[in-house]
Amino acid sequence: MTEASRPYTLIAELTYRCPLRCVYCSNPLDYATHGEELDTDTWLRVFREAEDLGVVQLNLTGGEPLVRDDLEALITGARGLDLYTNLITSGIPLRRDRLERFRALGLDNVQISIQDVRAADSDRVAGVRAFDRKLEVAGWVKALGFPLTLNVVLHRANRHRARRAARRRPARAGQHAVPRLGASESLRAPAHARAARARPRDRGPGAPAPARTHGSPLRRPRLLP
Amino acid sequence: MISATTRPRLASKARLRFDRKSTRYMLLYPEKGLELNETAADILKLCTGEHSLAEIVDQLSRKYGRDAPDVERDVVAFLQTMADRGLVQDAP
Numbered sequence: 001m002t003e004a005s006r007p008y009t010l011i012a013e014l015t016y017r018c019p020l021r022c023v024y025c026s027n028p029l030d031y032a033t034h035g036e037e038l039d040t041d042t043w044l045r046v047f048r049e050a051e052d053l054g055v056v057q058l059n060l061t062g063g064e065p066l067v068r069d070d071l072e073a074l075i076t077g078a079r080g081l082d083l084y085t086n087l088i089t090s091g092i093p094l095r096r097d098r099l100e101r102f103r104a105l106g107l108d109n110v111q112i113s114i115q116d117v118r119a120a121d122s123d124r125v126a127g128v129r130a131f132d133r134k135l136e137v138a139g140w141v142k143a144l145g146f147p148l149t150l151n152v153v154l155h156r157a158n159r160h161r162a163r164r165a166a167r168r169r170p171a172r173a174g175q176h177a178v179p180r181l182g183a184s185e186s187l188r189a190p191a192h193a194r195a196a197r198a199r200p201r202d203r204g205p206g207a208p209a210p211a212r213t214h215g216s217p218l219r220r221p222r223l224l225p
Numbered sequence: 226m227i228s229a230t231t232r233p234r235l236a237s238k239a240r241l242r243f244d245r246k247s248t249r250y251m252l253l254y255p256e257k258g259l260e261l262n263e264t265a266a267d268i269l270k271l272c273t274g275e276h277s278l279a280e281i282v283d284q285l286s287r288k289y290g291r292d293a294p295d296v297e298r299d300v301v302a303f304l305q306t307m308a309d310r311g312l313v314q315d316a317p
Binding site for chain 1: 242244254
């Protein structure tokens with residue numbers, strides 16, 4: 001495999017189950033008809049094969065990945081492969097002691113979705129009362145020293161508040177929280193086609209041109225494709 | 226601002242990892258990563274919060290057989306770009 005075609009990131013959709021009912025979501029609601037979820041050993045095999053292909057980043061998502069009771073084993077396996085391991089969650093079913101356990105197991109990063117910047121608007125989009133709980137969980141994430149990413153799906157009902165969403169800081173987040181707009185679930189591929197698919201990492205924001213590329217023994221690193 | 230007494234360390238979100246595919250080091254952080262050349266990796270490996278900038282420059286100028294002022298200029302420029310991206314910070 002050439003460097004150009006190498007996958008860097010595996011998005012592992014561990015389950016379709018989710019406590020939210022976001023209006024834009026492509027996740028199937030009749031997930032009982034979609035058959036069994038992959039079991040722990042199968043996922044661990046997928047992680048090994050992905051790492052062997054060149055994957056260095058793992059996103060654990062769903063549905064809501066916290067409904068899997070083997071998440072601890074999956075995080076342990078991923079960190080054993082030295083994968084940069086990211087949990088993408090609604091935050092709803094999370095308990096603080098479980099998050100502490102994830103921290104001890106080496107989970108690298110937590111992404112929490114909010115649906116809008118005001119509780120009532122966010123909860124309307126999510127289909128359930130979730131906003132206050134999400135902020136509480138975001139506060140735990142920061143308190144435990146995790147990097148935190150806030151994901152906000154932008155659409156007609158909230159795009160005029162995009163600036164405020166970008167400034168949104170979770171309760172007790174401290175001054176180091178710098179939320180930024182993440183990829184939206186609704187912009188991803190249809191659920192049925194993406195159960196265990198690796199895809200190359202998106203290029204990050206454009207890096208400034210190197211100030212100097214010759215005459216120095218210390219050249220700047222290049223951004224991964 | 227980076228000075229001789231700065232003790233740089235990686236931000237908590239950033240992790241250095243050797244990549245056997247490219248045989249280079251990578252600096253991984255949420256949803257992104259940097260593939261590092263040899264000198265960049267050598268600098269970041271010393272960013273543990275234990276070494277001052279002066280010590281890092283001293284080690285690298287001996288390793289590469291270059292004059293310390295040249296190395297310092299390059300190291301400071303590199304660390305400044307990394308600090309601007311929030312990937313390196315001064316150890317408390």
